[in-house]
Amino acid sequence: MHALGRAAPCCSQCRARVAARPIARRLRQRAAAGGGSNNDFAVFRFTLGIPGFDDNDVPRVAGSVAAVLLAVNHVLSQSPVPAAQVRSEELGLLLALAAFFTPTLGKRLEEAARSGRRAAAVLPGSANTMRISEDEADATRRELAWATFAMLRNVNAAAVVIWGANGELLAARGQLPAAVAAGGVTLEEAVAQAAASEALGEAALAGPSYLPDAGAIGKAGAGGLALLPEGAQALWACPMKGRQGGGDAGRLLLVAAEPRAFSQKERAWAAAVAAKLGDVLQ
Template sequence: MSIQICNSPFLPKFAHTPRAQISTRSTRIFARTESNSSDQQQQLNLSVLRFTFGIPGFDESYLPRWIGYGFGSLLLLNDLSASAPITESQLRSEALGLSLSAFSIALPYIGKFLKGSETEERTLPEEGEQVFVISSEIGDSLKEDLAWGTYVLLRNTSTVAVMISVKGELCVRGYWNCPGEMSKNQLHDWFKRKVDENGLADVKETLYFPEYGGSDLSWDILPDGTRSLFVQPLVQNVNEPQGFLLVASTAGYAYSDKDRAWIGAIAEKFRG
């Protein structure tokens, strides 16, 4: 499977009229699937979840740093509290432990350096609406998988907007630049019309725009400030597109090779 990384504007079939300006509106959720507390405790049937602690404001990528601080502090405390003379072998062990702690502290910085480009932090769009829309024509099992799939994408990546299309049926979640005061059915039909207008239903190649041009590309359903865009098609073969998975972020270079592979693994769950 090839991935087309695009630094230039969209292909002609994605061209659209310039984005209309919208006024700032208060965040609202247009549509929501029926759920209760027991639904949230059902086992997720995706098997592609990333490990996270789920602590608000805690970035798991910096976990090695905090482990290094913790063990380094314990080593220093042990050295300072020792009453007997310190042996040469103990000094070597403590020096090795402090070296490993220093390496753990520096590991997040080394990882960012090896990526080749620094990933920016996402920011929530100041304009646009937060929506959660799922087609009513799909079965409950697929509906649950789509709901969980969009949730983990928003939770575990820099994504602020996600759309999954399976055989013409949509699940849309996150921040989108859409009209206000629409009913659930009207909003769903509006998204389907936009998908057809922008040619997404016929996408057959994986597309990645790490420097999405925003107003230059004028794809008007994406939230203002979109910097990265990744589209993973769902195809059985080149002649039978089954749908697509689209994620957008307000951070530039938001999706690393590992991120794109993981998103592709989620897309595989909805293929066929």
């Protein structure tokens, strides 16, 4: 009797553990399905709401106001100015200068962080494509392969297309329309259409043509080109004229999945690559 009495609590504890296992298993599955967290977070950004004023310039305005106040305080101070006040004004001036140049420094750091980063977004209706013209010499094909790879690696581009002076396809790499990749419309036909367009052909003859967002793409009449993926948000086309001038050797086209994707530094670097290809192709 005593043995049975002692065994009862043990059995009840075992039943409790067995009953708790399915609950723990469901909690683990729910956590895994929710990315390891059941919490929802919202990020709020407070702005001044002043029309035409960029909130990123607040440090610059604050630094300018602080510098003016320091100058006024120095002029109105008794002469000679105490050494402690001079030291305080010097420190205040340094802080004002730091605040003034903070927005510029932030932009440079953002550009440096973006340099070498591929566009993370995937263009809808696109498929990864890789094509190098077999009509070119091996040395030229190596240059084209390097250029397309370097663009996707070092510029915020989702696709790179290069065509010759007569609109012939030279190289294509990255996210291009799935219909083109599947052969619904040949890539050569799509490139010829883009080369004949005013937005990417004639407009980019004198110099690089930059369409920074979908609105600019539509306004230029490039939105309906078969070469562009459905979600293309920015385009940059550059003539390949060579570093020593020379004739028109074709175009280099960059397609981005984000608006205003190409910084000034990236466009300058891509233009240098286009000039190098111009020397190779001429």
